[in-house]
Amino acid sequence: MKWTVAVLLLHLLHNIKCEQSYVVSNEKLEPFEGDSETLVIFNGLKTVGRERALNGSFKFLGEMNNDDFKVSVELYSSPNGDGDFKRMVMDVPQTSICECFKKFYVQFVQPSVKQGETTNFPLVDEDFCPIPEGDFYIKNILFNTDDWPQQVPRGIVKAIITFFNAGKNVGGLIVVVKIDDRQS
Numbered sequence: 229m230k231w232t233v234a235v236l237l238l239h240l241l242h243n244i245k246c247e248q249s250y251v252v253s254n255e256k257l258e259p260f261e262g263d264s265e266t267l268v269i270f271n272g273l274k275t276v277g278r279e280r281a282l283n284g285s286f287k288f289l290g291e292m293n294n295d296d297f298k299v300s301v302e303l304y305s306s307p308n309g310d311g312d313f314k315r316m317v318m319d320v321p322q323t324s325i326c327e328c329f330k331k332f333y334v335q336f337v338q339p340s341v342k343q344g345e346t347t348n349f350p351l352v353d354e355d356f357c358p359i360p361e362g363d364f365y366i367k368n369i370l371f372n373t374d375d376w377p378q379q380v381p382r383g384i385v386k387a388i389i390t391f392f393n394a395g396k397n398v399g400g401l402i403v404v405v406k407i408d409d410r411q412s
């Protein structure tokens with residue numbers, strides 16, 4: 229009986245404490261322009277070094293309020309990494325921009341950066357809105373995946389992040405990452 233409890237506890241601790249069972253590496257960043265105007269500029273972002281850290285700058289040309297601006301994220305997966313992409317079910321439909329930052333920037337990006345050190349983008353919290361205008365930098369960051377979902381597909385995953393103003397595409401970024409099982 230005691231033994232069972234100990235095993236259960238260990239199991240629980242393992243799940244809480246342990247690193248994710250996968251590693252993520254940046255394959256490619258591809259900024260794109262808006263339909264008639266571009267308000268978000270990501271072409272200063274690059275992957276650098278052997279570890280393919282994210283580095284560089286991005287620009288928001290104006291403040292983006294929660295009523296007019298939305299963001300969508302389309303996700304595609306190529307399990308064999310051969311470029312044969314299938315749409316994933318976890319897409320994010322056009323969502324008000326501040327909600328999007330509070331949900332997705334906070335979960336997927338913010339744990340990987342340090343304000344004032346590896347980024348000058350402000351800390352996103354519950355009251356963060358509108359999204360500020362500005363020139364922002366990211367210095368050599370690797371993704372900290374501790375807050376990422378436990379279940380992610382292996383292979384190549386492509387995220388198409390599109391910004392909208394009053395329903396019109398105003399630019400965005402395609403992020404391609406490679407997800408492998410962690411070698412233990």
Ligand SMILES: *[C@@H]1O[C@H](CO)[C@@H](O)[C@H](O)[C@H]1NC(C)=O
Nearest residue numbers: 274276277283284285365366
């Ligand atoms: C990283 O980005 C900055 C601009 O934000 C640039 O000055 C620097 O050269 C970049 N580093 C590398 C290794 O490309």
